Amino acid sequence: xxxFDELPKVYYFPPLYTRQxxxxxxxxxxxxxxxxxxxxxxxxxxxxxxxxxNLIQTKIDELTGSDSNAIEKKSLFVNETxxxxxxxxFVEEIWTHMVENGKAIRTEHDIESxxxxxxxxxxxxxxxxxxxxxxxxxxxxNQVVTLYELSQGDETIGWDxxxxxxxxxxxxxxxxxxxxxxxxxxxxxGKPVGVKVI
Amino acid sequence: MECWxxxxxxxxxxxxxxxxxxxxxIEDKIGLYHGKxxxxxxxxxxxxxTTQRLIYVDDVNPVKYSVCLELDDIDHLEYSSRFLKRSAxxxxxxxxxxxxxxxxxxxxxxxxxxxxxxxxVCPICMFTNETEGVLTENTFPSPxxxxxxxPLVYEMTMNTINIIDNKLGNSDxxxxxxxxxxxxxxxxCTFINxxxxxxxxxxxxxxxxxxxxxxxxxxxxSRVLIELDCKLLRDKSNKNxxxxxxxxxxxFRKGDGLLFSQALEKSLEDIKNLRQKNSxxxxxxxxxxxxxxxxxxxxxPYLEKRLNKxxxxxxxxxxxxxxxxxxxxxxxxxxxLNQLMSLANDIEKxxxxxMKNETDNLQNKPSFLIxxxxxxxxxxxxxxxxxxxxxxxxxxFKSEKNDDIIMVxxxxxxxxxxxTMRIGMGxxxxxxxxxxxxxxxxxxxxxxxxxxLNGRVLCLSxxxxxxxxxxxxxxxxxxxxxxxxxxxxxxxxxxSTGTSWTIGIITEVLENCINKGEIVIDEQLSGxxxxxxxxxx
Numbered sequence: 001x002x003x004f005d006e007l008p009k010v011y012y013f014p015p016l017y018t019r020q021x022x023x024x025x026x027x028x029x030x031x032x033x034x035x036x037x038x039x040x041x042x043x044x045x046x047x048x049x050x051x052x053x054n055l056i057q058t059k060i061d062e063l064t065g066s067d068s069n070a071i072e073k074k075s076l077f078v079n080e081t082x083x084x085x086x087x088x089x090f091v092e093e094i095w096t097h098m099v100e101n102g103k104a105i106r107t108e109h110d111i112e113s114x115x116x117x118x119x120x121x122x123x124x125x126x127x128x129x130x131x132x133x134x135x136x137x138x139x140x141x142n143q144v145v146t147l148y149e150l151s152q153g154d155e156t157i158g159w160d161x162x163x164x165x166x167x168x169x170x171x172x173x174x175x176x177x178x179x180x181x182x183x184x185x186x187x188x189x190g191k192p193v194g195v196k197v198i
Numbered sequence: 199m200e201c202w203x204x205x206x207x208x209x210x211x212x213x214x215x216x217x218x219x220x221x222x223x224i225e226d227k228i229g230l231y232h233g234k235x236x237x238x239x240x241x242x243x244x245x246x247x248t249t250q251r252l253i254y255v256d257d258v259n260p261v262k263y264s265v266c267l268e269l270d271d272i273d274h275l276e277y278s279s280r281f282l283k284r285s286a287x288x289x290x291x292x293x294x295x296x297x298x299x300x301x302x303x304x305x306x307x308x309x310x311x312x313x314x315x316x317x318x319v320c321p322i323c324m325f326t327n328e329t330e331g332v333l334t335e336n337t338f339p340s341p342x343x344x345x346x347x348x349p350l351v352y353e354m355t356m357n358t359i360n361i362i363d364n365k366l367g368n369s370d371x372x373x374x375x376x377x378x379x380x381x382x383x384x385x386x387c388t389f390i391n392x393x394x395x396x397x398x399x400x401x402x403x404x405x406x407x408x409x410x411x412x413x414x415x416x417x418x419x420s421r422v423l424i425e426l427d428c429k430l431l432r433d434k435s436n437k438n439x440x441x442x443x444x445x446x447x448x449x450f451r452k453g454d455g456l457l458f459s460q461a462l463e464k465s466l467e468d469i470k471n472l473r474q475k476n477s478x479x480x481x482x483x484x485x486x487x488x489x490x491x492x493x494x495x496x497x498x499p500y501l502e503k504r505l506n507k508x509x510x511x512x513x514x515x516x517x518x519x520x521x522x523x524x525x526x527x528x529x530x531x532x533x534x535l536n537q538l539m540s541l542a543n544d545i546e547k548x549x550x551x552x553m554k555n556e557t558d559n560l561q562n563k564p565s566f567l568i569x570x571x572x573x574x575x576x577x578x579x580x581x582x583x584x585x586x587x588x589x590x591x592x593x594x595f596k597s598e599k600n601d602d603i604i605m606v607x608x609x610x611x612x613x614x615x616x617x618t619m620r621i622g623m624g625x626x627x628x629x630x631x632x633x634x635x636x637x638x639x640x641x642x643x644x645x646x647x648x649x650x651l652n653g654r655v656l657c658l659s660x661x662x663x664x665x666x667x668x669x670x671x672x673x674x675x676x677x678x679x680x681x682x683x684x685x686x687x688x689x690x691x692x693x694s695t696g697t698s699w700t701i702g703i704i705t706e707v708l709e710n711c712i713n714k715g716e717i718v719i720d721e722q723l724s725g726x727x728x729x730x731x732x733x734x735x
Contacts, residue, residue: 015718028734
């Protein structure tokens, strides 16, 4: 798998896969893991990961149709080269820390009883400012733009947030709303569909 | 002054005993006096009573100031109890060296008891008696005639006394020129030692002529420096006479020393008894086939000579009995031979194991037995134990390269010490060992300290040992990342030949490294392996 090859050398350091006893060292170990997850997701251009370390390629809507191809077979948490894997409890600990640090957001969906996380290789605020920047450069201010357009439209190709799942996109835009820069339009089910940035 | 001799003492302050020498009692806080004067630098020490010597071991500088006194040199003792400010003392009167030199041989008393035999003819029954030693007018008690039981009257038998010197007769053939005086034969094992040796090289027994010899040679042992502390101003002659004082004193600064003086008196008596006893070939049955004492009663006949029966039947009968007897004789001989062979095998086995032991620990044979009963109180016992443990650790765990790096857990040490040193004398308890190790500082044994590793494991270690082993392990993990504890232990012990780092110590050091974050772990089903932490600092 080419994506694993791009990971830093520390990925092949056996003690990385054992929960270190020393709490100071463990904190750094968890940080290393968070960096690894972010880097991996970014390089694969993925937004979601199951708690077992498998990336999810497709959009969350299609997941409900249980499309198994959408899930990567190989888990980041299993390193076959050195025959190591992280124990389940330690994985939980890593996710907890990641969510606390705002580097991951838990979705409402579960796949095969594993929770799914959005991987935030940029923070929510950073994303919202990137989106705002797009609105400004694309001269879309004071126009209604659908979330689908933002995520999948041709105009956003080349921007980092292209391909971002719509619920996540909505979360990012929500912070723009808090700053009174945007309004979100919802459909009849209360699901956000469009946005107007002032 | 010549009565004081040099004594070898270990670094931890325990005397090294001779072979066959056993210690009897130990007394604390002793001061030495020669004559009436204090001896400088020897006012606080321990006094060991052994079967051969009185050994003073100084508290301040045991190696330099320790001296000993041969029990053989002591004539008798007096005990004076504590009175007001005066502490209890034992006064030892020494045998007069000068007299020994000139008159030692003319007295029939002790010297060389088997060397000379006097023969005399009883005036009553004309029986020729033999008496050991030289008969003189002063011989007391007078020997008694073996035949008629009348004691000897010197004046009447004067003419018939004939003195035969056995030694002269035996030895003039093989050693001429050296003179019979220098034949320093051991009374116990007959080994002829060098003329200057005082204790037999083979069996360690005190040689009979040691005193005369040392006096003749008149050499001074430079290792023993005795300085008297003369408080009062005296004129020179007086001082000289003090130097020649024929008594020494031991002052008991603590305790009354009564028990000690009694023990000393008893051992002096024992020595005197021993001297008068013929010490070799004790309990022997026969010499060169000639039996002594108990005679063999049953003699098996080879041939039945008394043929008081007639006819062919009787001849046949007698022949049969003869054959049967021969059988018995033969089988007896064979069992004897078998027994002899098995004995020989046993001896060989013992010899072999002994040889192996000898080569194994040639330099550190246990020198000194510490028995609980020899001590008045527990504190003294523990002090002595502490010294022994110190010496034990120093010799046992010393490596060739870095002899100052020692580290051993108390648990390991406890097992080792009890198994090697305490067998036959009663094991010490863990708490006693702990307490004894805690006393090192007080006893001036500073090179080893009791340390607590990771707040839980007690260790006996030298100053820099922890850092040393720490660095060693980290270096090792740098070279070979992913070692488990077994590999670490093996590699560590491969590098250093003498010292063996126990797995307990290494575990603790690793634990410590992990706590400090210098080492990280990798846990698998097969066990823990260790890596140097280069990443998370």
